Amino acid sequence: MAARKSREIRLKSRPNGMPTLANFELAEVEVGDPGPGQVLVRNSYMTVDPYMRGRMMDRRSYVPPFQIGEAMTGGAVGQVVAAGAGAPFKVGDHVQSMAGWREWFVSTGMEMMQKIEPIPGVGIQSFLGALGMPGLTAYAGLLKIGEFKPEDSVFVSAASGAVGAVVCQIAKAKGSKRVVGSAGSDEKCAWLKKIGCDEAINYKTCGDLTAAVAKAFPDGIGVYFDNVGGSHLEAALANMRQYGRLAECGMIEQYNAVDPPPGPRNMILVVGLSLTMRGFIVSNHFDMVGDFMRDMGEWIKAGKMTWKETIYDGLERAPEAFLGLFKGENFGKMLVRVGPDKAV
């Protein structure tokens, strides 16, 4: 085969505060044929996630920072369109990888590539959402980090999102009597009730969030699954039960702050109520993948697990999709279609 053009998105400059389109640039590179042991992949979908904001900063974190002038990386699903001799995948295989933010790539062994087995009736892009990292994040965060037990009431922030919606539905599937999610629109809140939440709080219109959470949890919160931090964390702390647990998954409220915002004013409740607040990173919980895929398969079959996706079309729209995460423009998992579902 001849070399082909692949477009990719590079980090042009490090954002200060809220990123803008000017922080990104679209570039074109030539992608050659796979050598021995390599495969050529055409991506179908890539994911944009809030955690990527952290990688745009040059700071100590759990993943290394993106480098200026280089293509960014992140989750993607695609299909093998050519394979070199002795390659671990064959033409037609669906694969997920960390080689997002681009259309085509030849594997180098660094892409953390894995073959995926599409589930009939479930789009391949779900492996970037409910059946992928966000889903596993929900599963590990609620069950292991949050030590959820059926008697726990559960509060979930950013509940209609890729992680939050799965958390809500796992808590319900596992028998929680009270699951309440927060989201930023009435449409999202209505959907949360449709998927089983006992109540939903529109944090943009509810007024005092602490009071709204108190009203939703007259007996207090057993587990708070935190995707937001900031005022949500403060409202949750104010309403935790004794021995409650806070699974700290993310704090999107502050990812774009130029000066780090002050933390919750009621941290003292951690002492008085014997709370446990525990942060986690999904990549430390890959040991749960087997259980996760088994349970998700059952819940999907039983009609207990559904999710929303917002899909932007074309690699060139990836920066826009990413920025949309911080404005709540996604309803559910935010994805970018960068190629056809089937490439061969």
Added chain:
Amino acid sequence: MAARKSREIRLKSRPNGMPTLANFELAEVEVGDPGPGQVLVRNSYMTVDPYMRGRMMDRRSYVPPFQIGEAMTGGAVGQVVAAGAGAPFKVGDHVQSMAGWREWFVSTGMEMMQKIEPIPGVGIQSFLGALGMPGLTAYAGLLKIGEFKPEDSVFVSAASGAVGAVVCQIAKAKGSKRVVGSAGSDEKCAWLKKIGCDEAINYKTCGDLTAAVAKAFPDGIGVYFDNVGGSHLEAALANMRQYGRLAECGMIEQYNAVDPPPGPRNMILVVGLSLTMRGFIVSNHFDMVGDFMRDMGEWIKAGKMTWKETIYDGLERAPEAFLGLFKGENFGKMLVRVGPDKAV
């Protein structure tokens, strides 16, 4: 016996912000003879502790609030001077109880009274400090809540205090290679090094606390034992190792705040470093008392455990002693002598 006068300290009004002497009043009551099953106790020492500030507020907490116009309560040690028929203690028994803030009392069964066996060469008042609740707080907080392992470096705030000094010495006795405490004077810091701390930080003179902690922990902190909250918590968070634990024992920095101060600005590190922040109340860990007393006995005998006490003389000085806690006027455990060591 005839009735006798006993002085007691009552809460006169609820403090707003930093308490003053005007929030307390000294009163005198008559104490009669013990009836059947009761004992008459003369207190020798009472304790003042930062947590009592919380009880002066009318709010939800792990112990009920003090009532205005009533004698306050808290830890005390004393001796039984008279016993009614069938009483569970006999004349001469040393007892600890929650009937502090007074000189004499007749037991009603509500005082959580326990007999104590004085240790030769160790003052009876130690049962209010290193051998009592503060010591057990240190023991449970470091070993159970902080899940200390010998490879952990340990940072302790208010390290020369009743709890902190025991934490430092347990960590050293259990093999930690790096234990650093913070305190509010050079004298306290010098003493911390004498009892085995590898370094001590005078938080009043060190300048930027986060930088001082970073310098003291080039490889990061494994366990932070928090007695202070606020800026200490922020400085600790900034220097935690991955999977580090924060044992949240108290937050004296904010007990007197009229408006709750903002929390740490770097809470996001809880996520990125997979930290566990866990609050606790010593009364939930009484199951550890046996192990605690056994270990403390051994460490004292081996010369590995020492502590400081600041003793104010006379019940009338108890409010002053309590207020002194928030100005760092105590060096080690703050106590008030309210009667003779031996009452019979």
